[in-house]
Amino acid sequence: MNMxxxxxxxxxxxxxxxxxxxxKKGVISxxxxxxxxVDDVSFDIYxxxxxxxxxxxxxxxxxxxxxxxxxxxxxxxxxxxQGKDLATVSxxxxxxxxxxxxxxxxxxxxxxxxxxxxxxLLAEPLLAHKMATKAEAEKKVNEIMEIVxxxxxxxxxxxxxxxxxxxxxxxIARALMLRPKLIICxxxxxxxxxxxxxxxxxxxxxxxxxxxLTYVFIAHGLGAVKYISDRxxxxxxxxxxxxxxTREIFEHPKHPxxxxxxxxxxxxxxxxxxxxxxxxxxxxxxxxxxPKGCVFHTRCPFAKDICREKAPGLxxxxxxxxxxxxxxxxxx
Amino acid sequence: xxxxxKVDKIKTEFQTDKGPVTSVDEVSFDLKExxxxxxxxxxxxxxxxxxxxxxxxxxxxGSVTEGSIRFEDKDLAHASEAKMRKxxxxxxxxxxxxxxxxxxxxxxxxxxxxxxxRLHMNYSRxxxxxxxxxxxxxxxxxxxxxxxxxxxxxLSGGMRQRVMIAMALSCKPKLLIADEPTTALDVTIQxxxxxxxxxxxxxxxxxxxLITHDLGVVAExxxxxxxxxxxxxxxxxxxYTLFDNPKHPxxxxxxxxIPHITNPDDMRLxxxxxxxxxxxxxxxGCRFYDRCPHAMKRCLAEKPELKxxxxxxxxSIRCFLYEEEEKNYEKKHAEKQHAEKEVSS
Amino acid sequence: MLQYIIRRILIAIxxxxxxxxxxxFIINLAPGNPVDMMVNPSATPEQLAATKHALGxxxxxxxxxxNWIVQLLHGNLGFSYSTREPVTQILMAHVGPTxxxxxxSLIVGYLIAIPLGIICARKQNSWIDYLVTGFSFFGISVPHxxxxxxxxxxFASKLLWFPTGSMNTLGGDGSFIDTFNHLxxxxxxxxxxxxxxxxxxxxxxxxxxxxxDYLRTAKAKGLSQFLITNKHALRNSLIPIITVIxxxxxxxxxxxxxxEQVFQWxxxxxxxxxxxxxxxxxxLMAINLLAACTVLFANLLTDxxxxxxxxxxxxx
Numbered sequence: 003m004n005m006x007x008x009x010x011x012x013x014x015x016x017x018x019x020x021x022x023x024x025x026k027k028g029v030i031s032x033x034x035x036x037x038x039x040v041d042d043v044s045f046d047i048y049x050x051x052x053x054x055x056x057x058x059x060x061x062x063x064x065x066x067x068x069x070x071x072x073x074x075x076x077x078x079x080x081x082x083x084q085g086k087d088l089a090t091v092s093x094x095x096x097x098x099x100x101x102x103x104x105x106x107x108x109x110x111x112x113x114x115x116x117x118x119x120x121x122x123l124l125a126e127p128l129l130a131h132k133m134a135t136k137a138e139a140e141k142k143v144n145e146i147m148e149i150v151x152x153x154x155x156x157x158x159x160x161x162x163x164x165x166x167x168x169x170x171x172x173x174i175a176r177a178l179m180l181r182p183k184l185i186i187c188x189x190x191x192x193x194x195x196x197x198x199x200x201x202x203x204x205x206x207x208x209x210x211x212x213x214x215l216t217y218v219f220i221a222h223g224l225g226a227v228k229y230i231s232d233r234x235x236x237x238x239x240x241x242x243x244x245x246x247x248t249r250e251i252f253e254h255p256k257h258p259x260x261x262x263x264x265x266x267x268x269x270x271x272x273x274x275x276x277x278x279x280x281x282x283x284x285x286x287x288x289x290x291x292x293p294k295g296c297v298f299h300t301r302c303p304f305a306k307d308i309c310r311e312k313a314p315g316l317x318x319x320x321x322x323x324x325x326x327x328x329x330x331x332x333x334x
Numbered sequence: 335x336x337x338x339x340k341v342d343k344i345k346t347e348f349q350t351d352k353g354p355v356t357s358v359d360e361v362s363f364d365l366k367e368x369x370x371x372x373x374x375x376x377x378x379x380x381x382x383x384x385x386x387x388x389x390x391x392x393x394x395x396g397s398v399t400e401g402s403i404r405f406e407d408k409d410l411a412h413a414s415e416a417k418m419r420k421x422x423x424x425x426x427x428x429x430x431x432x433x434x435x436x437x438x439x440x441x442x443x444x445x446x447x448x449x450x451x452r453l454h455m456n457y458s459r460x461x462x463x464x465x466x467x468x469x470x471x472x473x474x475x476x477x478x479x480x481x482x483x484x485x486x487x488x489l490s491g492g493m494r495q496r497v498m499i500a501m502a503l504s505c506k507p508k509l510l511i512a513d514e515p516t517t518a519l520d521v522t523i524q525x526x527x528x529x530x531x532x533x534x535x536x537x538x539x540x541x542x543x544l545i546t547h548d549l550g551v552v553a554e555x556x557x558x559x560x561x562x563x564x565x566x567x568x569x570x571x572x573x574y575t576l577f578d579n580p581k582h583p584x585x586x587x588x589x590x591x592i593p594h595i596t597n598p599d600d601m602r603l604x605x606x607x608x609x610x611x612x613x614x615x616x617x618x619g620c621r622f623y624d625r626c627p628h629a630m631k632r633c634l635a636e637k638p639e640l641k642x643x644x645x646x647x648x649x650s651i652r653c654f655l656y657e658e659e660e661k662n663y664e665k666k667h668a669e670k671q672h673a674e675k676e677v678s679s
Numbered sequence: 680m681l682q683y684i685i686r687r688i689l690i691a692i693x694x695x696x697x698x699x700x701x702x703x704f705i706i707n708l709a710p711g712n713p714v715d716m717m718v719n720p721s722a723t724p725e726q727l728a729a730t731k732h733a734l735g736x737x738x739x740x741x742x743x744x745x746n747w748i749v750q751l752l753h754g755n756l757g758f759s760y761s762t763r764e765p766v767t768q769i770l771m772a773h774v775g776p777t778x779x780x781x782x783x784s785l786i787v788g789y790l791i792a793i794p795l796g797i798i799c800a801r802k803q804n805s806w807i808d809y810l811v812t813g814f815s816f817f818g819i820s821v822p823h824x825x826x827x828x829x830x831x832x833x834f835a836s837k838l839l840w841f842p843t844g845s846m847n848t849l850g851g852d853g854s855f856i857d858t859f860n861h862l863x864x865x866x867x868x869x870x871x872x873x874x875x876x877x878x879x880x881x882x883x884x885x886x887x888x889x890x891x892d893y894l895r896t897a898k899a900k901g902l903s904q905f906l907i908t909n910k911h912a913l914r915n916s917l918i919p920i921i922t923v924i925x926x927x928x929x930x931x932x933x934x935x936x937x938x939e940q941v942f943q944w945x946x947x948x949x950x951x952x953x954x955x956x957x958x959x960x961x962x963l964m965a966i967n968l969l970a971a972c973t974v975l976f977a978n979l980l981t982d983x984x985x986x987x988x989x990x991x992x993x994x995x
Contacts, residue, residue, distance in 0.1 A: 268525075391899060435893060
C-alpha cells in the first residue's frame with residue numbers, strides 16, 4: 003500500500019472545487035438557481051496511489067473526475083497538477099499536460115470511432131501530439147496492446163468486433179499510449195460482467211505497479227473501489243463526507259452515511275441474511291435544491307437540530323469526516 | 335406447499351437472417367408455492383430469455399421449440415395468446431430491470447396501475463382507483479393519493495420500481511418474475527427494495543423467480559438457486575448448499591471473481607479468463623470448456639448433463655468432474671426406491 | 680407555459696422585421712419594376728417617370744422600405760400595383776381557397792397515412808409493409824405538376840369524372856357539391872405527397888416505440904394487442920410526428936404554388952405567380968409576411984403541442 007508520506011509532494015491537488023450548472027427560468031432566461039454538482043471539494047492525490055471516489059448517483063463523483071482532466075471547467079476552485087493550475091495554463095501547456103492526464107470511461111465503445119481500425123485509433127493520439135513517427139507509433143501500438151492483453155492481430159479489427167471486456171482493454175490501451183502519469187477511471191467496470199470485471203480490475207492493478215501510474219477510481223460499486231483503492235473519498239450531494247485510507251473507511255467508518263452505505267451492501271453469504279440491517283428510507287435529494295445544514299440530515303438516523311442548521315466542515319488529520327457527530331469507536 | 339411451476343428442458347430459439355440461434359437450451363427447474371428461486375449468471379447466459387419464455391414475451395422471432403412449462407395445471411409452452419393474456423399480470427406478473435423506461439411516460443401512474451386491476455379483477459373505475467392507492471401505500475409510496483395522478487418522470491428510480499412492484503402484485507399473482515429489479519438502482523435504494531420484496535413475499539406467499547447477476551442479492555433473497563451459463567443451468571441447489579459447498583467450476587470461479595467489501599485486504603481476485611461463447615457458435619461439448627481450469631479431453635467432445643449428485647440437500651450439477659457423486663446418488667436413489675417398493679408390497 | 684409563449688412571441692417580432700427587410704430588398708433586386716408592367720408600352724419616358732414618382736418608386740430603397748413599414752404598423756398593406764385594389768382585400772379573397780384546399784389535403788393525407796403507418800410498423804417486412812412503403816416513396820418523389828397533369832388527363836379529359844381546374848364551374852351555383860367536385864383532383868395530388876411523407880415518419884416512429892420497455896410492461900399486464908398499440912404506443916409515437924405536422928402547417932398558407940397553377944385554383948399560390956409576373960411588389964410583400972407569420976405560429980404551436988402530448992416537457 004502506498005501511504006501518502008508527509009514529505010511526498012502531491013501529484014494532483016484539488017482545492018475547493020465547485021461546479022455549478024445554472025437553472026434558467028422566465029421570459030428572459032434569468033438564472034434562478036444552480037445545480038450544485040460539485041460543491042467545495044478538496045483533496046490531494048499522491049504519486050502511485052489510487053484514490054477511490056464513491057457515492058450514489060447524483061453525488062458529483064463523475065463531474066469531479068471530469069473536472070480533474072478539464073473536461074469540465076470548474077465554476078470555482080483549483081485543480082493543480084504538479085503545482086500548475088489547469089484552469090489558467092496556456093493552451094499550449096494544456097496540450098502538453100493532457101498527455102499526462104488521461105481518462106477511461108464506463109462505455110469506451112461510444113468514444114471509439116466506429117469506422118477506424120483499432121490500430122489506427124490507438125496510434126492517433128501519438129501522431130496528433132507529434133510524439134512519434136508512423137513506424138514508431140506502430141511499434142508502440144503493438145507494445146501497448148500486448149500490455150493490456152489484446153492479441154496483436156486484432157489491430158485491424160473495428161470497435162464493434164470486440165466484446166465489452168475487450169473494449170475496456172482498448173480504452174485502457176488508448177489511455178496508456180501517451181504514457182500518462184494520472185488516469186481517471188470513471189466507472190470503468192460498471193458495465194461489465196462479473197467475471198470480466200475481475201479481469202479489468204486485475205489489469206489496472208498490474209499496470210499501476212509496472213508503469214507506476216496514479217489512479218482516481220470512480221465507481222458506485224464499493225467492492226471494486228475497495229479492491230483497487232489506497233484511499234477513498236465518500237461523496238454525497240456534491241460534498242465530501244469522509245476521506246480516509248481504505249482500511250479506515252471499511253473498518254472504522256466515522257460518517258453515518260459511510261456506515262449506511264457499507265451496511266446496504268448485500269453480503270454473499272446466506273447465513274448472514276437475518277442480520278439487523280440499517281436501511282435508510284427516502285431518496286437522495288435533488289442537487290438543485292440540497293437540504294440546508296448538513297446535506298445528509300434528511301436521511302440521517304442520528305440527525306439533531308444543529309445538523310439541520312449548520313453544515314459541518316471536513317475535519318481531521320488523516321481520517322477526514324464532515325459530521326457534527328461522527329461515529330466513534332466506543333459508541334457503536 | 336404444492337408444486338407451482340415446472341420448467342422442463344426448454345429450448346428457446348430465435349429465427350434470424352442467418353438461421354436459428356439457440357439462446358436457452360435444456361433449462362429445467364421447478365418452484366413451489368411461496369418459494370423464491372434465483373436465476374444467476376452473466377449477461378447472455380439466458381436467464382432473462384428463460385423468464386420471457388415463460389411469459390411468452392419474447393420478440394416476435396423467438397419461441398420455445400422444445401420442452402414443457404407447466405404452471406399449476408396449465409401447459410404454458412403451447413398456450414394460445416388469448417390464454418396467456420389471462421395469465422399475464424393476473425397469475426404471473428413481472429417487473430423489469432429499468433424502472434426509468436418500464437413505465438409509459440405519457441400515461442399517469444394511476445392509468446397504468448388501474449388498467450390491469452380493471453382488466454383482471456373487474457373493478458369499477460372508482461374501486462380500481464382506491465385499490466390502486468391502497469397498493470401504492472403498501473409498497474411505501476408517500477402521498478399515494480397525489481402520486482397516483484402524476485406522470486412517471488416525476489418519480490425517482492426507486493419510487494418507479496415501487497410502482498412497478500405495486501402494479502405487479504395488485505392482482506395477487508401466484509408467481510412474480512423479477513428481472514434484475516435492483517440492478518439499476520443505488521445501493522441504499524436497492525436495500526429498500528429488497529426489504530420491501532421480502533415483506534411482501536411474507537404477506538402474500540407469492541413465489542418469485544428472481545433474476546440477478548449479484549451473488550449478494552442471491553444470498554439475501556433466494557430459497558434455491560439455478561446458476562446459468564451460456565444458455566444452460568450448470569448448477570442447481572438450495573441457497574445454503576450453493577454458498578457453503580459450490581461445485582461447478584463456473585460457480586466457483588464466479589464466487590472468487592467478485593470484489594466484495596468483506597473480502598480480506600490483499601486477496602487477489604480470481605478472474606475467469608476469456609469470455610462467454612456467443613450463441614451462434616456454441617461449443618459442442620461443455621460450454622465452459624475453454625474457460626475452465628479443470629477442462630478434460632472429453633469435455634470438448636461430450637456434452638455433460640445436469641444430474642443430481644449425492645449431497646446433504648438436493649444438488650444438481652452439469653459437469654463430468656462429479657460423475658462419482660452422480661453415481662452415488664443414482665445408487666442410493668435406486669436403493670431407496672427398492673426399499674420403498676418392498677415396504678409397499 | 681404562458682411565460683414561455685410570451686417569450687416566444689417577443690422573439691418573433693425582430694425575426695419578422697428581419698424577414699420583411701430581406702424580402703423587400705431581394706424583391707427589389709429582381710430585374711424590372713411594376714411601372715413597366717402597368718403602363719402602356721408606348722408611354723414616354725416622362726410619363727414613366729411621373730408614374731414612378733406618383734408611386735414613390737423613385738425614392739431610395741430604404742426610404743421605400745421605411746414608408747412601407749410605417750404603413751404596415753398602421754395596419755395598411757398598401758395597394759396592388761397591378762389592380763389598384765387594397766392588398767388586404769386581395770389577400771382575403773385568396774386565403775380562403777388555399778386554406779380550404781390545403782386543409783382538406785392535410786386531413787385526407789393524415790387520415791390515410793397515420794393508420795397505414797401503424798399497420799406497416801406492426802407488420803414490419805410483410806407484403807403490406809412493402810406495398811405501402813413503396814407507394815409512399817412514389818408519393819414523395821413524383822413531381823406535383825407531373826402527377827397533376829396525369830390525373831387531369833385520366834380523370835378529367837378521358838373519364839370526364841371531374842373538372843380540369845378552377846374552384847367552381849363558371850356561371851355555376853357555387854354549391855358545396857360543385858366545389859367538392861373541383862377539390863377532388865388537386866386534393867388527390869397534394870394528399871399523395873403529404874401522406875407519402877407522413878407514412879414514413881409514422882412507421883419509423885411507431886417501430887421505435889414498439890421496441891420500448893414500457894410496451895413490454897403493458898403486455899406483461901395482460902393487455903390486448905389493440906390496447907397496447909392504440910393506448911400505449913400511439914400517443915408516444917405521435918410525439919415525433921408533431922414536428923412533421925409543424926412543418927406541414929405553413930403549407931396551409933404557402934400553399935402549393937405548382938398545384939394551384941396546374942389546377943388554376945384561385946388561391947395564394949396562383950396569386951403569388953401572378954404577382955411575380957406583374958412585379959406587384961406590395962402584394963408579394965404581403966404574401967411573404969403572411970407566410971412568415973404562419974411559419975412562426977406553426978413553430979410555436981408545435982412546441983405547445985409537444986408539451987400537451989408529452990408530460991415530460993414543461994417550458995419554464
